[in-house]
Amino acid sequence: MIIVFWVVAGLMALMYLAAGTMKVVRPKPALQAAGMGWTEEVSEPGIKLIGLAEILGALGLLLPVATGIFEILSPIAGACLTVLMAGAVVVHHRRGEPVAFQVALTVLTLAATGLAVLATV
Template identity: 55%
Template sequence: MNIALWIVAGLLALAFLAAGAMKLLQPKEKLIASGLGWTENYSAGAVKAIGAVEILAAIGLILPAALDIVPILVPLAALGLVIIMIGAIVVHARRKENQALVPNIALLLLSAFVVWGRFGPHAF
């Protein structure tokens, strides 16, 4: 189970590192044009803040455990991603962007798996 948790955490880290970097580095107009219509409802600063939080969570999923420095940060980072994904699900549901709900729910469940595993039976 420990290996499965590492694999899931690694995949989540890659996904959120890429998504966060995209939000942090690209202008809001380019994000809207690329299909992230929800960014219309938020300021450029809010979109960049979401991207920064996603990058920090991605780092928090891997580095604390890999370096054995404050490994409790791993499940806390995963819990933060659960909260972010709940927010994303709410935003997409309100905008009736049903196609975006499936990946958000999948990321939520994977993040919840890491929270369960690292707070519970397979803590560091």
């Protein structure tokens, strides 16, 4: 089961790390130009905080299990990322945008959270 955790959680962590870094590094107009229409409704500091939450969640998903220190933080980080993605689903749905991608990421993040629980037992 630990191998499945590393595959799923590793892929999810890479995705969140990349997405979060992009939100932290790029200015709001560049994100809007890249097709992130939701950024129109969020302040620049808010976008940066979302990006920071994604980065910290990605690290929190993997590092506790990798180091064997406070392993309980891994499923907690996964749960927080799941809540973050559920919020993304709501925002995109409210804007009338397709939500299939966000729903899929929410489900995969929930799976990584469940696997994190199993990996820490």
